[in-house]
Amino acid sequence: MPSRLKRYYGANHLHFVTFTWYHRQPWLAGPRRRELFLKILEQVRPRYKFVIVGYVVMPDHIHLLVSAPEKSDLSRVLQAIKQGFSRCVPGPWRQRRRRGQGELVRRGGRSTSGQRDL
Numbered sequence: 776m777p778s779r780l781k782r783y784y785g786a787n788h789l790h791f792v793t794f795t796w797y798h799r800q801p802w803l804a805g806p807r808r809r810e811l812f813l814k815i816l817e818q819v820r821p822r823y824k825f826v827i828v829g830y831v832v833m834p835d836h837i838h839l840l841v842s843a844p845e846k847s848d849l850s851r852v853l854q855a856i857k858q859g860f861s862r863c864v865p866g867p868w869r870q871r872r873r874r875g876q877g878e879l880v881r882r883g884g885r886s887t888s889g890q891r892d893l
Contacts, residue, residue, distance in 0.1 A: 782850070790849055791827060792839045794857070801834035808864065812837075815859040825851045 796802045803809045809832050822825060824845035829836040844852050 780800055780846075787843055790839075790843065792841065792849070792853065793836060794853065797838040801833040802864070803832055804834040812860050815863065816856055819852060819855045819859060823847055823855065825852060831877055835849075 803812055805864040812832060816827070816830070826842040828842065829838075830840070839853070841849070843849065
């Protein structure tokens with residue numbers, strides 16, 4: 776992360792997060808992988824105690840509107856979601872990954888914070 780960017784946590788704001796798959800590959804084009812992603816999202820939610828206000832699952836990227844987590848920070852939540860999904864994805868990506876080629880989730884992403892109006 777560039778040094779000029781700052782992350783602000785703890786203001787009890789909602790966060791709008793967008794992240795894409797590596798090279799914008801359509802990893803969630805099929806219903807099985809979408810269901811797997813939603814299952815991972817639901818497993819991570821109670822562990823970090825955050826609220827999912829809304830989400831949009833597209834084949835090559837995700838939009839999330841979430842509350843600030845009670846446990847840890849938003850970076851750790853996103854890390855848990857991405858790692859949990861990438862570890863469960865079957866198929867040729869796993870074989871390429873074992874040989875040291877490619878990543879499933881693109882590093883980084885965008886997040887904006889807004890005051891909570893609930």
